[in-house]
Amino acid sequence: MELLNKYKGGAKKGYISKLDIEEKPLDSFFDSAYLREKYPPLPSPAEVELMRHFIKLSLMNYHVDKGMYPLGSCTMKYNPKINEDIARLPGFTNIHPEAPESTIQGALQLMFELGEFLKEISGLDAITLQPKAGAHGELTGLLITRAYFRSISEERGIVLIPDTAHGTNPASSARAGFKVKEVKSNKNGILEPKSLRESMSEDVALLMITNPNTLGIFESHIRELAHILHDHGALLYMDGANLNAIMGKAKASDFGVDIIHFNLHKTFSTPHGGGGPGSGPVAVTDKLSSFLPTPTIEFDDEKYYFNWTLKNSIGKVSSFYGAFSVMVKAYIYIRLLGADGLEEAACQAVINSNYLLTKLREIYRLPYGKNCMHEFVLSASDFKELGIRTLDIAKRLLDYGYHAPTIYFPLIVPEALMIEPTETESKESLDGFIQAMKNIAKEARDEPDKVKQAPSSTHVGRLDEVKANRELNVRW
Ligand SMILES: *Cc1c(COP(=O)(O)O)cnc(C)c1O
Secondary structure: OHHHHHHOOOOOOOOOOOOOOOOOOHHHOOOHHHOOOOOOOOOOOOHHHHHHHHHHHHHHOOOOOOOOOOEOOOOOOOOOHHHHHHHOOHHHHOOOOOOOHHHOHHHHHHHHHHHHHHHHHHOOOEEEOOOOOHHHHHHHHHHHHHHHHHHOOOOOOEEEEEOOOOOHHHHHHHHOOOEEEEEOOOOOOOOOHHHHHHHOOOOEEEEEEEOOOOOOOOOOOHHHHHHHHHHOOOEEEEEHHHHHHOOOOOOHHHHOOOEEEOOHHHHOOOOOOOOOOOOOOEEEOHHHHHHOOOOEEEEOOOOEEEEOOOOOOOOOOOOOOOOHHHHHHHHHHHHHHHHHHHHHHHHHHHHHHHHHHHHHOOOOEOOOOOOOOOOEEEEOHHHHHHOOOHHHHHHHHHHOOOOOOEEOOOOOOOOEEEEOOOOOOOHHHHHHHHHHHHHHHHHHHHOHHHHHOOOOOOOOOOOOHHHHHHOOOOOO
């Protein structure tokens, strides 16, 4: 026992060995006015208690590792864990963004090659990886647009946006100083050349269009829309957040797109939500390449380097060079899948979505389209006469163990349920979701209170969502 006692706890007293530098009192570092007089009453639980506390909290949460997350427009797909492992390699995590270029050639190569992949996927000519989210990419694209028109001495102040647009589109446009003018989609949920023509004027800088749009429908007139814009000297911006539906199949350049942003955290597999890191690279045509934020990342056949000398650059849009860890994950995802794999993923996303649509439209109304791309929008307006709203259906889904779809969006669909299963769900999990939606429809008729009072199985019931937003309390 003597031997065991001798080695217990490493150093002689306690676990931690003695300081080998001079110990100084705290008030030699801080003004004593800011120091506590008494030590705070922090709990000191045992490891097992701490572990159980956090495991319990994690079980209250819903996440894509736990179940299907059909949140339309958000592309909550399952993200391969190998991406995380590789992004955590010390060669990626232990570098400093201001390290000399010669010491971070690997990181620069990765960013450069990711840019090349995204250029190939979109067909456009030049790229910045700096923006840190889709909306940030939109803002960057709009600032580029403004700088471009100023460079040719035109002050165009209007951005046209279809009524199916994602909310960030008008918000980014207003933020960049443009006036937003809405263009109406037709009864099939897409934009007609006719309505674009009617909205065109010499003040229009840009049409900002999501393709496939937020109804999950492909904008089949997009080439003609591009012609109309270009004939008037305006530009076409494609919100590429829904690239999951077309990557590897169709290129934005074939549609006549001038600017596109990507959502790496949606399409290219980074876990997201809850304000986690994102990345919204922006690709442009040659004509606009000199306006990109600096630095861009270039290769001169020998070394990778930052180019700070773009003639018309709008400047930096991000501290340093963007969300590097998200880029690493996107790079790995693209390299593991290759062109065929990306195309297959897009096809699978569209097939999964159409399978769900075909089964669910038997019960819920489909206001636009017959089939869909990677997502679709149903309406629960038929349930209104039973006193059941979309919100009730979404809440009841939680009791069945599913995350709710996106609801009340897009705005042109009353009582909207926007569903995006993604390609990573199996037929079994899709069937489970269909069954839950069927059960809820039946309950709405037979036991409406069950639906109206849902959820009953979650840790918190119905929240006052307005109060929760207005009086944010992040302390519990
Ligand atoms: C998610 C999304 C955006 C915004 O992307 P963020 O990264 O959340 O800023 C823009 N447009 C569409 C169509 C989207 O789905």
